[in-house]
Amino acid sequence: MTAFLLHHLLDRRAELTPDAPAVRRGERTWTYHELRTRSVAYAEWLRDRGVVRGDRVLLLAPHALETTALVHACSRLGALHVVLSDRIRPYHLDHILGDSEPRLVLATDEAAGLAVGVPVHRLAELPATPSGSLPAGEPCAATDPVALIYTSGSTSMPKAVISTHAQVLFAASAINARLGYRADDVVFCCLPLSFDYGQYQMFLSCRAGACLVVGDDGDAGPTLLRRLTEHGTTVFPLVPSLASTLGRLVGRAGRPPERLRMVTNTGAALPVTASVRLREAVPGLEVVAMFGLTECKRVSIAEPNADLTRPGSCGLPLPGTEAYAADEDGHRLPAGETGELVVRGPNVMAGYWRAPDLTARRFRRDAFGQPVLHTGDRCRFDEDGHLYFVGRDDDIYKQRGIRMSCLEIEAAALDVPGVELAALLPPDEASGARLAVAGDLLVPYVVQQLGVRLEEQKLPSQVVVLDALPLSVNGKVDKKGLAELLAGQGGAS
Known part of the structure; x- marks a missing residue:
């Protein structure tokens, strides 16, 4: 029996709805038939340049229409796609390049000069x-x-998570079972396809027969706001910085994107100000909170608007998977107790590329041989699961002898009206905990509002209000860049 592989997802969709729009970028639109045709043509082109099963093909084109076809082209040859940001240092x-040893690199004209010592094509x-x-x-x-997805973390250099065909296809199926992408959806994604959140929009849209707009x-x-409106966007995958931007734009324009029915969020909690603005502007809008990490793609997805009924909840584990909190010995903890997040199921990826020791620590097997991921994240579950x-282990710190989490302080800050983004830098040898918020606010007001929400011993040593916080290419707050920005600046305590 022939294995069902990633590119078969596209082949099946092209047979079902060949003339439906598949992907769009600017004025260019490809139907599912055209997308499949290009993926075959690209596979032929790659084969003629020596790409075979097991090779890596590095794509320095995180916002290109061609990348959506190249991913399936690599799958046809048994090669691994490796999408990287064109803003990479x-x-x-x-x-x-040294770690993945790609057979070749494909890049935009702007990024073609970045890679050296390896064949580069435009x-x-x-x-x-x-x-x-x-x-x-x-x-x-x-x-x-089928893919290497590079991610930052506790190591000094990016490390690659290995994803197999079966794992990617299971994750896409399980996620869509919760989100319910539809054939008439227009999914607007301005996140880079190098980010797994952005990359999976290709697979979710293809599985549903939706149109993916690559921004x-x-x-x-x-x-x-104009882009969302002119494309007739119905689904918008975002991160908190995008939610803040959209909420602000909708508030000014007084006119929402009329067809928008759902926004999904991951990476960090949505600012309260942004979620309130979006719901007020778009009647019936579904705001869906999710939690995940590249090592298992997605852990949990909440019911639409669950932040109103279960504040802080990231939802239930994906169907067909299991997640629980464990103590230091790996034993399950009862509801309400905090421990390490452990994930079990077909969404657990294959490990880290060329990092056997780290793989052995994080990716394990249970007594039944099922894959189990020890995430290193701290979590708890309620009675309903x-x-x-x-927070993450490196987000936990002690202040005045009390153990606390960066996430707790950031969540309190995001609850303050007018705060659009917030990030806490834990104490180091040079300074105490420093909180930076973005918004048109005064420091004394923020400090006063934090005092209403946090015990005195949890208040940060320093509060700084900025016009904007530095962001990574994935739209998340860049805490390293923030630390550099705050170096030498004063604040209020």
Whole structure:
């Protein structure tokens, strides 16, 4: 029996709805038939340049239409796609090139000069149609890897999570069972396809037969509302910084994107100000909180608007998976107790690329041989099985002898009216805990409001109000950049 692989998702959709719009970027739109045709043509092109099963193909094109076809082209050959940000620092790119050892690199014109010491091709070289039929290559299994997704973390350099065909397809199916993407949806994604949250929009949209609009960083600013409206967006995957931007724009314009029916959020809690603005502007809007990490893609998804009924909840584990809090010995903890988040199921990825020791610590097998991920995150579950994220081990610190979490302080700050983003830097040798917030506010007001929400011993040593917080390419707060920004600045305590 032939294994069902990632590109079969596209093949099946192209058979069902060949003329439906699949992907759009600016004025360019490809139907599902055109997307499939290009993926075959690109696979043929890659094969002619020596790409075979197990090779890595590095894509420095996180917002390109061609990337949506190249991902499936790699799958057809049994190769692994590796999508990277075109804003990556040369220092990190050199590490990834040495770590992944790609057969070749495909890049936008702007990014083509970044990679050295490896064959680099421009997207413009790719053919629109195949010149012949693509011969069958070496048979692939569903357990073969199909992607390397590089992620930052506790290590000094980015590390790659290995994702197999079966794991990606299971995750996409389980996520969509909760979110319910539809064939008539238009999904607007201005997150980079190098970010797993952005990358999975390709698979979710394809599975549902929806149209994916590929945006970029420029769409995340003042033009965001116009872009959502002109594309007829119905689903908008966002992170807190995008929610704040959209809420602010809708408040000024007084006119929401009329077709928008759902926004999803991950990465951090939505600012209360943003969620209130969005719900007021878009009647019936579903706001869906999620929690995940690249090592298992998605852990949990909440019911729409669950933040109103279960504040702080990240929802229930994906169908077909299990998640629980464990003590230091790995034993399950009862509801309400905080411990390490452990995830079990087919969504647990295959491990870290060329990092056997780290893989052995984080990716394990239970007594039944099922994959189990020890995340290193702190969490608790309520009596109904809903997940509440407490923080990561490196977010936990002691102040005045009390153990506390950056997430708790940030959540309190985000609850303050007018705060659009918040980030706490834990104490170090040079200073105490420092809280930075973005918004048109005065420091004394923020400090006073924090005092209403937090015990005195949990108040940060310093509070700084900024016009904006530095963001990573994925739209998350860049805490390293924030620390550099705050160096030498004063605040209020």
